Amino acid sequence: MTVGHLTDAGRATVPRVRALPVVIVLLSCAGPEAPDVAVCRDIITRVCLGPICEPVTTKLGVDATNCEATLLMKSGCGNESFAFTTPTRAQVLDCRVPLLRQGSSQKVKPSCADVAEVFTDCPDLVRFLGGTR
Numbered sequence: 001m002t003v004g005h006l007t008d009a010g011r012a013t014v015p016r017v018r019a020l021p022v023v024i025v026l027l028s029c030a031g032p033e034a035p036d037v038a039v040c041r042d043i044i045t046r047v048c049l050g051p052i053c054e055p056v057t058t059k060l061g062v063d064a065t066n067c068e069a070t071l072l073m074k075s076g077c078g079n080e081s082f083a084f085t086t087p088t089r090a091q092v093l094d095c096r097v098p099l100l101r102q103g104s105s106q107k108v109k110p111s112c113a114d115v116a117e118v119f120t121d122c123p124d125l126v127r128f129l130g131g132t133r
Contacts (some may be wrong), residue, residue: 003063003094035085039092044068044129045106048101051065053112055119087124095122 034042047056048067057063062070070080084092098114098121119126126132 025121036089037077037080037082038098039089040075040082040084041072042106043092043096043099044071044077046110047071047115047129049107049109053115053117055112059119059126060129071129073128075128087122087128091122091124092128098099112117 045068047053047060047062048062048071049110050064052062052064052067057069060071061066076082087095094120098117099110101114102108119131
């Protein structure tokens with residue numbers, strides 16, 4: 001038997017110490033869900049990070065100078081009591097996934113290909129943000 005490895009009827013098992021980081025990561029993801037208004041504002045912040053992607057300007061009719069303010073107004077996300085109806089929260093969370101591929105920080109701009117994917121796959125979100133399909 002080597003140090004750090006235990007055997008159980010001849011089978012090697014993973015040392016418990018190695019499982020600790022996995023448990024810590026899983027527990028760090030636990031907590032209350034973000035309110036709808038925070039999810040909505042997160043999406044708007046991400047699609048409005050400059051330079052603005054072409055789908056944002058063509059489908060939503062905004063540019064870098066008015067993107068966030070306009071989308072907050074059109075969507076209703078400027079109101080602290082905002083809650084999703086159509087599209088549903090679940091739809092919006094699914095649509096948001098490509099916007100997180102480059103990183104989870106709001107300071108990391110999604111790729112324009114990811115923004116285009118969201119706008120193609122989620123027409124309800126485009127309409128919700130005041131855009132055209």
